[in-house]
Amino acid sequence: xxxxxxxxxxxxxxxxxxxxxxxxxxxxxxxxxxxxxxxxxxxxxxxxxxxxxxxxxxxxxxxxxxxxxxxxxxxxxxxxxxxxxxxxxxxxxxxxxxxxxxxxxxxxxxxxxxxxxxxxxxxxxxxxxxxxxxxxxxxxxxxxxxxxxxxxxxxxxxxxxxxxxxxxxxxxxxxxxx
Amino acid sequence: xxxxxxxxxxxxxxxxxxxxxxxxxxxxxxxxxxxxxxxxxxxxxxxxxxxxxxxxxxxxxxxxxxxxxxxxxxxxxxxxxxxxxxxxxxxxxxxxxxxxxxxxxxxxxxxxxxxxxxxxxxxxxxxxxxxxxxxxxxxxxxxxxxxxxxxxxxxxxxxxxxxxxxxxxxxxxxxxxxxxxxxxxxxxxxxxxxxxxxxxxxxxxxxxxxxxxxxxxxxxxxxxxxxxxxxxxxxxxxxxxxxxxxxxxxxxxxxxxxxxxxxxxxxxxxxxxxxxxxx
Numbered sequence: 001x002x003x004x005x006x007x008x009x010x011x012x013x014x015x016x017x018x019x020x021x022x023x024x025x026x027x028x029x030x031x032x033x034x035x036x037x038x039x040x041x042x043x044x045x046x047x048x049x050x051x052x053x054x055x056x057x058x059x060x061x062x063x064x065x066x067x068x069x070x071x072x073x074x075x076x077x078x079x080x081x082x083x084x085x086x087x088x089x090x091x092x093x094x095x096x097x098x099x100x101x102x103x104x105x106x107x108x109x110x111x112x113x114x115x116x117x118x119x120x121x122x123x124x125x126x127x128x129x130x131x132x133x134x135x136x137x138x139x140x141x142x143x144x145x146x147x148x149x150x151x152x153x154x155x156x157x158x159x160x161x162x163x164x165x166x167x168x169x170x171x172x173x174x175x176x177x178x
Numbered sequence: 179x180x181x182x183x184x185x186x187x188x189x190x191x192x193x194x195x196x197x198x199x200x201x202x203x204x205x206x207x208x209x210x211x212x213x214x215x216x217x218x219x220x221x222x223x224x225x226x227x228x229x230x231x232x233x234x235x236x237x238x239x240x241x242x243x244x245x246x247x248x249x250x251x252x253x254x255x256x257x258x259x260x261x262x263x264x265x266x267x268x269x270x271x272x273x274x275x276x277x278x279x280x281x282x283x284x285x286x287x288x289x290x291x292x293x294x295x296x297x298x299x300x301x302x303x304x305x306x307x308x309x310x311x312x313x314x315x316x317x318x319x320x321x322x323x324x325x326x327x328x329x330x331x332x333x334x335x336x337x338x339x340x341x342x343x344x345x346x347x348x349x350x351x352x353x354x355x356x357x358x359x360x361x362x363x364x365x366x367x368x369x370x371x372x373x374x375x376x377x378x379x380x381x382x383x384x385x386x387x388x389x390x391x392x393x394x395x396x397x398x399x400x401x402x403x404x405x406x407x408x409x410x411x412x413x414x415x416x417x418x419x420x421x422x423x424x425x426x427x428x429x430x431x432x433x434x435x436x437x438x439x440x441x442x443x444x445x446x447x448x449x450x451x452x453x454x455x456x457x
Binding site for chain 1: 354404405409412422426429433434436437
């Protein structure tokens with residue numbers, strides 16, 4: 001019999017476990033982002049498409065996915081380094097002041113290659129715009145700015161939702177094929 | 179002759195059939211099937227005998243347009259949503275269902291297999307919205323509790339159903355109906371039969387254990403991890419829709435289910451003693 005692990009934390013851990021398994025076995029994973037550490041590049045609810053890659057493929061500026069303590073995190077690589085004798089990636093959320101503990105090869109899962117927001121495809125290949133850099137700088141230093149940005153985003157998504165022309169899945173597939 | 183056949187329909191009067199509507203209630207979700215054609219109504223009545231409830235207020239109403247007789251299709255059904263309207267499509271049927279008006283339309287040939295498919299899709303969508311699902315599994319009630327036996331074709335769903343002792347009420351040998359009611363999972367009988375070619379009993383009960391079937395040289399129950407259980411469960415859930423939000427709900431439901439209900443592997447050989455392990 002299974003032992004019952006009924007808590008919310010346990011269920012979330014199981015979902016992360018399954019997601020990691022899907023990514024490692026199929027090479028790709030799509031999931032909905034949560035949290036505000038990457039605004040304005042990634043908002044809660046954005047669909048991220050990740051390709052399974054080794055840590056050696058990560059470059060500064062890439063948004064990468066890693067797993068630690070039964071949670072997934074997609075942050076930007078700020079530096080590729082050697083950590084305790086192993087290749088590691090130093091990552092940080094765009095809207096967070098401090099860098100994360102370096103990500104090891106075991107924790108590293110892949111690189112975010114596409115993002116769909118409110119039915120629209122966002123190009124991640126381009127470097128962040130000046131406006132984006134300014135917003136993330138301000139969000140790093142003020143929770144009020146973060147809350148304002150989130151509110152504006154919700155409003156824009158609501159106004160733009162009627163313009164969605166075809167399903168998000170197809171948009172990500174389209175990006176993948178080009 | 180046709181009238182006599184119609185009058186023999188259990189629970190349905192000639193007046194009901196004059197309107198051409200039969201309400202089929204599976205899993206506590208009544209669906210009105212308005213076919214217009216008395217012969218097709220009689221077919222519905224025979225196929226879903228035991229699940230017809232003329233007094234139930236329909237959760238949704240399907241209007242049927244009968245096409246010339248054709249063969250059931252082997253292709254996968256395509257199910258998609260545009261706004262509040264679901265579209266189901268396969269070689270042998272087309273259907274749409276407006277979730278706001280709770281009305282739908284089906285065009286199919288008058289064969290029961292296409293109708294089964296339309297109903298399964300409609301139920302899978304309704305269940306997904308509320309945290310339930312249809313599962314490739316036999317299920318049965320014993321001592322007031324439900325037991326599910328899941329596996330792909332050939333795993334032994336029909337075999338375990340055939341081996342059931344007399345004190346067991348069979349809910350289905352093919353498609354199990356799982357709902358989450360007040361934080362408790364319940365299994366319901368369905369008329370969807372597999373090789374046994376016998377509809378399940380219209381009963382329901384709280385789910386005690388989900389077993390994943392493996393045929394082997396002896397009967398034994400083996401533990402499995404929650405992750406293995408979730409993986410196997412996801413593989414056996416019937417779900418047809420290409421819809422991100424509903425897929426998320428089904429995924430959440432599967433994780434919730436394996437975190438709440440006992441799940442184990444049941445290795446069994448083809449003898450009745452396997453049921454001694456199912457208590």
